[in-house]
Amino acid sequence: xxxxxxxxxxxxxxxxxxxxxxxGPAQGSNFREMLxxxxxxxxxxxxxxxxxxxxxxxxKSDSVHDVxxxxxxxxxxxxLMMEVRNRLLEAYKEIMRMQV
Amino acid sequence: MTSDxxxxxxxxxxxxxxxxxxxxxxxxxxxxxxxxxxTPEGGPYRRRQVLFSTVLDGLSGVTVRGVVPxxxxxxxxxxxxxxxxxxxxxxxxxxxxxxLEMVDMLTAGRAYEANLAAMRxxxxxxxxxxxxxx
Numbered sequence: 001x002x003x004x005x006x007x008x009x010x011x012x013x014x015x016x017x018x019x020x021x022x023x024g025p026a027q028g029s030n031f032r033e034m035l036x037x038x039x040x041x042x043x044x045x046x047x048x049x050x051x052x053x054x055x056x057x058x059x060k061s062d063s064v065h066d067v068x069x070x071x072x073x074x075x076x077x078x079x080l081m082m083e084v085r086n087r088l089l090e091a092y093k094e095i096m097r098m099q100v
Numbered sequence: 101m102t103s104d105x106x107x108x109x110x111x112x113x114x115x116x117x118x119x120x121x122x123x124x125x126x127x128x129x130x131x132x133x134x135x136x137x138x139t140p141e142g143g144p145y146r147r148r149q150v151l152f153s154t155v156l157d158g159l160s161g162v163t164v165r166g167v168v169p170x171x172x173x174x175x176x177x178x179x180x181x182x183x184x185x186x187x188x189x190x191x192x193x194x195x196x197x198x199x200l201e202m203v204d205m206l207t208a209g210r211a212y213e214a215n216l217a218a219m220r221x222x223x224x225x226x227x228x229x230x231x232x233x234x
Contacts, residue, residue, distance in 0.1 A: 065117035072219070073107045076226050083233040 042074075042081045049074035108159075109222045115161030116215035122164045123150045123208040127201050134196045137184040144174045145194040170195065 052070035055061040126148050136145035146169035153165040172195045180189030 063118065063121065065114055065121065069107075069110055069114040069117075069219075072223055073110060076223065076230070077106070079227070080230050083230050087233050 038081065038084075042077045045070075045074040045077050110219055112159070112161035113215045113219035113222065115155070115163065116218075117212060119150070119152055119162045119164050120208050120212040120215065122167070124205065124212070126150050126167055127205045127208060130196050131198060131201050131205075134194060134198050134201070136194060137182070137191060144192045145196075146170055146174075147172070147194060147196050 049067075049070040052061070052067045056064070056067050061067075130147055133145040139145050148167050148169055150167055151165040152162050155161055155163050174192040175195055176190045177193050178189055179185055179191045182191045185191045
């Protein structure tokens with residue numbers, strides 16, 4: 001009996017996922033870079049919030065609302081990032097627990 | 101992913117807060133100068149008004165276009181003993197009615213609160229959405 005070869009697609013390695021696909025998007029926007037960019041974004045929001053609080057404390061700015069907005073944005077984006085991270089780690093652990 | 105798109109609603113509310121903040125300051129200035137008869141530009145203080153306008157693309161909130169003095173004539177009060185009285189004994193007083201300013205102040209305060217409420221709601225639905233990941 002001839003072995004049947006079926007291409008199920010399946011899971012591709014994270015690093016070379018979309019880039020390795022022929023005809024797919026050529027840019028190197030892999031998962032790592034996406035996550036890295038997102039972390040940078042969250043970090044810059046944190047820095048912005050810190051600057052806003054410092055400016056208010058030092059007396060360089062008088063707008064309480066700008067501080068509130070900066071801190072809220074930093075808080076929300078950080079929380080979203082944490083949830084995504086927790087979710088990713090969970091998925092990773094799930095895979096590691098898999099019986100081979 | 102850019103956060104300025106993610107927090108667009110919050111930034112709009114923030115622009116509203118900023119605008120009402122300026123309006124509050126203008127009203128406070130009007131009340132403080134309700135009896136001011138001397139100004140650097142000469143004559144009595146003129147009531148200031150804020151002009152709001154939308155940001156160009158229409159969905160980025162409000163901006164303060166400027167703070168302009170009102171064009172109405174000053175109130176003439178008979179008070180011959182006043183140093184700023186003219187030959188007829190009339191003093192040009194600012195065209196400000198304090199009760200009206202207080203109403204303006206109340207409106208500005210409520211509008212500030214409304215913007216805060218919108219912001220709080222946005223924050224709340226964001227948190228609820230994030231909870232879905234748990």
